[in-house]
Amino acid sequence: MSDWRYRIGEHKGTLIAIAIFAVMFTIYLVNHPAITSNGFSATAVANVVNTAANKGVLLALVAVAQTLVVITSGIDLSVGMIFVLCNCLASAIVVGSGWQTALGVAGVLATGLLCGAINGLIVIFGRLQPIVTTIATGAIYFGIALALRPNPDVSDKFNGDLGDAMMGRLPGGIPASIVALIVIMLVIWIPFRRSPIGRAAYAVGSSEMAAYMSGVRIGRAKFVAYTLSGLFSGLGGLYLTFTTASGAASLANGSTYTLNSIAAVVLGGVSLFGGSGSAIGAIFGAFAFRAIGDLLFDFDIEPLWQSLFQGIVLLVSVCIGAAQLVRVRNRLDLFG
């Protein structure tokens, strides 16, 4: 039972992310105008928490998508575009009731999977750099989204009941979106992390060469990571449709989510060089990033500054999280 120190060391990034989130979210709640003006009543707090949860889950899902690729020491600049594509698709096909809606949801998720799989296949068999590949496939996915929804459109046929259910609260005031997120992680992430393929993905990220020499099937591990990444972006897009009940092929939305997913991953303690970190950390990173971004709202600062403020948060977090300078033991290591 004396291995607690190693266990903490292993999850250091995730624990730091949880701490940052706890501090930031507490500051956010305590200063929120809707709560202070209502004298900290339970309903006011529950309302604010529910809104924050619904907004945070969107970024959290995309951040998990980014994590899956970053673990293999790649980067996915198409997550935001898959997110937008699935949003547009969901606004068109998640319609009607019962079976038709279920079929639509399945179609959206299959599209996400397919987009991720295409990224994976090009990176693995085309042996192209993940960054250029995903910039290019991102353009293709955005093009398809634009073809589906040339104009932002509120879908009147969209199944609103499902959206309301996913945005609402369960008995006891627990946000349904958080429960959904936990279920998704239990069903997809935990089995992946514990499976040989998940371990292989981490091994590939630490050192592709060493993984190959040890007989790890690197192609399969990367393929599963990229494909699941597509699925999570697709889930994010589906969730966006629940919130807005509309589809918009917005380039700005796509690039913002891509960018913020990287910030969330870094805040969540996932190494951008691959091989370490956890999607759980990235989720807390995402919620923390949202809380920091929304702090400006608390203090009644002009919304104009929000974009600059988030940019600076992003810059500072990646500078701290990604600077290799602090890891260098030998001057020559710098030039690896």
Next chain:
Amino acid sequence: MSTGVANWATARLPRLLRRVDPAVVTAYACIVLLLLLGDLYNSSFLSPEYLLQQLKVASFLGVIATGMMIVILLGQIDLSVPWVVAVGGMMSAAATAYGPVGEALAIPFGLLCGIALGFLNGIGVAYLRIPSMIITLAINAVAQGLMVVHTGGFSPQDSASIAMRFIATGDSVLGIPNALIVWALLGAAAIFLFTRTTFGRALYAIGNRERAAYLSGVDTQRVVLFAFAISGGLSAFGGILLAGYASKAAQAMGDAYLLPSIAAVVLGGTSILGGRGSYAGTVAGVILITLLQSILSVMQMPEAGRQIIYGAVIILMMLLYGRGRRVQN
């Protein structure tokens, strides 16, 4: 006699062919093919006026792609292009509003802002060792935030100075557009930089293997820093030209230039892994992309189709030239 010629040809031709990059030849072949296709579609496609107009439009992309190429030669990438372009355009237009002194300093001021942002990128990459795609994305976000604050979220009202309009839209000698002359001068400078200076040699050396370059006595960190600063300056200069062309700056004016500038460099045979590529290839890539855009817009292809075609063309060309090595080697 004829066998002698044949012998000479077989001996010389392979050597000549070996020196020519197949990617560059393919790119130029594609340009000819596109021109012929365009001519079939519309007979005014091969007229001198139309071609000059295309070259003028191409020179905006050419300026930006030159900066991108310097960074890609290092094996890095500059994703801050969209908002550095916008910063260049907006800041020079904003300076114009400050009387005659501002108008005179408009272009240098816009350039300086771009160089400063590029400098920040360079410090992040060279000294803090942050992966270039991440620091440049972050700087892009900061630049966007700064411009949103500067303009108040509205479309900026400042208009471009006379000098900016002159270099972007005027034509001085023999009806050749000034923008094209600017690009030609810049291209000549770039070729000189790449082939005749130690800085250029160092760019290729670092792109091939930074560790080896460092051990050979190259101050690699300073070279990387200056490369990013030049790239930032050229992006901003592209923005200044664009603002001059449209006679004012706009919020998202740079968004349409990130993907094409990377595509132009990569289509021109420059390795995305760094260390290999020629400026002639980049020129071919820029013209190719511009012609492709022009033909797609003549055919009234919607934006959606254009995005899909861009992405597909980049992946296709990369699969032909830009593949990495197998792990086991």
